[in-house]
Amino acid sequence: MNAIQSLSNQSFDSVYGPVKSWRYGKSLGIDPIGMVSTCSFNCVYCQLGNIQKHTHQRQIFVPTDHILCDLQAITNWEDIDVVTLSGSGEPTLALNLAEILACVKTITQRPIIVLTNSTLLGDYKVRSALKLADIVAVKLDAISAKQLQRVNQPVATIDLPEILTGIEEFRQEYQGHLAVQTMVLSLWKPDILQDYIQFIQRLLPDEIQLNTPSRPRVLVRQLDARGNHIEASSNDAYQQLRCVSSEDLCVLAQQIYNVTKIPVRCPSRN
Template identity: 40%
Template sequence: MSTNTFENINKKTVYGPVKSWRFGQSLGIDPLFQTSICSFDCIYCQLGKIQNLTIKRDVYVKTEQVLEDYREVIASNTIVDVITYSGSGEPTLALNLDEMIKGIGKLSPTIPQNILTNATTLHLPEVRKTLLSLDKVIVKLDGPTEQLMKTVNRPAEGVSFESIIEGIREFRKIYNGALEVQCMLMPLLEKDFEQFFEIMKSFNPNLVQFNTPSRPYPSSWHRENRGNHELIFDYKVNWLKELDKTDFEAMSKVFSEQTGLKVLIK
């Protein structure tokens, strides 16, 4: 039985599963839940304007609540191919993320666990240690400069571009799982694109995925926008300026040729 109803989307720390074009049935885990909480406030964020823009790590939702919601989903025989930590913002801001990963790993040792992170906490050794046990770590990087980060990702005070880059490099040195980089290719990036090549190569990622904004920017926060679903709910949204499809494909091709990295486009 699926739990993917509008009601459950809003009430639980575990949501979906949502169909992922790459991973199959992906069950989302939200380690933040109370409201949207992130160290970025990206201009394209599907959650809308971030309510709590912060770099502070804290316990935002109790581990037991997440495990209880998770047990309920598996008890209903829902098909789950992969677990993804993401939810209402930046999952590594949850101080108890480690407990959640271990708790879910004990309940479902054979289901792979992935995370989507903006890498703003990866300079912290304790965060790197927590992520080591995951099967796949997907980091976001939308450009090669502090200025671009400030324009596109609108970070919380205290976030430094250099420490993000260093954090990813340090993590790569110790991580044996699959490290992927996701980049939202926006018109703003075009003029700095070549600077991107060396930075990306230095991460030695298993894959780079280029996206364009596929969903509109909601005017306000709605919890049901967690997850990579295709639903558009009934409230005011703004569509973002996208790269022309030909430019998008051409940039991806140049990137792949110049870096030798495996590239996926969506």
């Protein structure tokens, strides 16, 4: 951890919420990344705004003791259905991920979820740490290199084959509940849909979650955005996002389900 990050993390609360999730109910968030938003992607729809540190290098951002201490202060466990690691960027970048998950497991009696952008799944240490989670949701927004660049804007060293291979390796090893999360920004052409379905048929996840951006995106980092998609005020720089209608999302969900028979969830279909 560098000196600036260490200093800025002193007053940082690594535990937030619970926030209401359409997928998992009332979710207590754990942020292993800290004050500086850090991710190997810079997704065009990211609710954190433009990612401040674009990297695929793993490091310890928030010491496990800091998270342990924040978790021990939680008293309203009756309001919490699940605990989710996500927060201010890509949680698998946290080198202490396994330690954090082990620590959360000892303190909470709730299912533990990790939301990952899938870019580090080629690393066996990351896959091995993730095995401690009850549910892992892997992001898969793109099935072509062009889509990946346009939607996710990865760091230069990351490519689509590496991501897909990592997801497949993880599927083979992971015994927990595997969800694929896909953000849909525009109607898919038939070849994209076919490639997506073929990959899903090989992968056989436990479920697929489709979503589309529902509000404008604030461009500048705000800590509150890690839990809720904050409303853009007139003072904020924000951007309208491309999205599809909930009807189109439902049609897509049905098309995927008809072929794969894997449950497909989307906000209007729950």
